[in-house]
Amino acid sequence: MSAFISTDSTSTNPTLAVLGFKHQLVYHLHLWAFIAVAPLVVVQWQHHHFLLSGMLILFCANALAVIVLLRFRSTYFLKGRLFPLLAVACAAYSTAINGHVGLYWAYPAASALFFLLPLREAIASNTIFVTVMAVVSFMKFPEADFWRITFSLGLTCLFSMIFAWLVGKLQMELTRLATTDPLTGCLNRSQLADILNGQIQMRERYGRVSSMVLLDLDYFKLINDQWGHLAGDKVLKEMALRLRKRIRESDQIFRIGGEEFMIVLPETNQHEGNLLAHQLLTSISARPFLEDIKVTASASIAEVSKGETWSVWLNRADQALYDAKSRGRNQVVSATNQAAGDQNTDTSLTPVAG
Numbered sequence: 426m427s428a429f430i431s432t433d434s435t436s437t438n439p440t441l442a443v444l445g446f447k448h449q450l451v452y453h454l455h456l457w458a459f460i461a462v463a464p465l466v467v468v469q470w471q472h473h474h475f476l477l478s479g480m481l482i483l484f485c486a487n488a489l490a491v492i493v494l495l496r497f498r499s500t501y502f503l504k505g506r507l508f509p510l511l512a513v514a515c516a517a518y519s520t521a522i523n524g525h526v527g528l529y530w531a532y533p534a535a536s537a538l539f540f541l542l543p544l545r546e547a548i549a550s551n552t553i554f555v556t557v558m559a560v561v562s563f564m565k566f567p568e569a570d571f572w573r574i575t576f577s578l579g580l581t582c583l584f585s586m587i588f589a590w591l592v593g594k595l596q597m598e599l600t601r602l603a604t605t606d607p608l609t610g611c612l613n614r615s616q617l618a619d620i621l622n623g624q625i626q627m628r629e630r631y632g633r634v635s636s637m638v639l640l641d642l643d644y645f646k647l648i649n650d651q652w653g654h655l656a657g658d659k660v661l662k663e664m665a666l667r668l669r670k671r672i673r674e675s676d677q678i679f680r681i682g683g684e685e686f687m688i689v690l691p692e693t694n695q696h697e698g699n700l701l702a703h704q705l706l707t708s709i710s711a712r713p714f715l716e717d718i719k720v721t722a723s724a725s726i727a728e729v730s731k732g733e734t735w736s737v738w739l740n741r742a743d744q745a746l747y748d749a750k751s752r753g754r755n756q757v758v759s760a761t762n763q764a765a766g767d768q769n770t771d772t773s774l775t776p777v778a779g
């Protein structure tokens with residue numbers, strides 16, 4: 426049965442880790458863009474390019490706002506939408522009035538957009554960017570330069586796009602690997618606290634019901650000993666498959682220990698969860714696994730109570746599962762309702778020969 430889990434979800438939740446990576450990326454891009462661009466405000470002012478200087482002040486102010494809000498509030502000012510807009514406007518206008526000197530800034534701006542915006546938005550923004558820069562170059566430089574600038578800027582965008590796309594794919598794949606159990610494909614514990622907290626918030630804010638079922642195979646050690654570890658693995662895989670077949674798409678199934686599973690059931694009360702738990706035990710015991718391995722499981726059901734934390738909720742379910750085991754296994758026990766304080770047991774499942 427479940428040994429308790431760390432409550433520090435930020436250090437164990439891969440989705441939060443990816444979010445943290447994105448925040449850091451945005452933070453550093455704005456910080457270094459600010460450091461690079463701030464001196465240009467003075468330079469352009471000294472050259473009497475007051476409009477460009479004003480645009481650069483806006484760019485720096487936006488960068489500062491993003492940096493400060495990310496640092497102190499963990500929020501993303503205007504979701505980074507101003508950076509591309511101001512970068513395009515500044516680079517195009519600077520090229521128009523300063524020639525090649527302005528053009529050099531278009532390259533870092535184009536690649537930065539792919540790390541600041543969602544891929545589709547970055548492609549759209551950069552298409553506009555390259556088009557604007559092509560028009561300015563056409564008007565400002567000889568034709569040969571116009572082609573060179575357009576192609577080199579386009580190529581910079583293409584390389585950045587490929588890199589950002591591959592990093593995004595890698596992030597998704599790593600998140601999937603970090604959040605699922607490779608043997609059964611069920612979720613692992615990494616997001617357990619967040620998902621249970623989500624159900625608790627729905628309970629507290631909107632009065633919605635939610636339950637969890639804990640399921641633990643009986644005498645699984647004997648299966649390993651008698652049929653071998655490989656057969657044990659196959660039983661676990663098949664077990665996950667049988668559970669998944671029965672539950673709803675909105676339910677989430679975790680493998681939280683060697684032969685222990687948890688199913689989170691949104692919009693399901695204790696009574697409904699109890700019925701489901703019985704059906705799940707029947708689906709496990711009714712047919713042998715791998716042709717002739719007879720398996721039973723014990724289960725507990727716990728509806729979340731008002732005001733309880735996820736660890737207290739899980740603790741109640743865990744205690745009820747312990748009771749199911751000590752009462753002879755192959756049965757469902759309803760967890761004590763924290764508010765009522767009564768031990769509402771239900772051992773009505775007909776024992777299955779195993």
Ligand SMILES: Nc1nc2c(ncn2[C@@H]2O[C@H](COP(=O)(O)OP(=O)(O)OP(=O)(O)O)[C@@H](O)[C@H]2O)c(=O)[nH]1
Nearest residue numbers: 641642643644645646647649654657658683684750
């Ligand atoms: N094949 C296989 N076995 C596993 C895996 N993870 C844990 N186990 C085994 O599961 C067994 C669990 O044993 P116990 O905790 O004693 O539980 P049990 O034998 O099911 O007994 P009860 O739960 O009390 O009914 C141990 O032998 C573990 O080695 C796994 O991924 N694959």
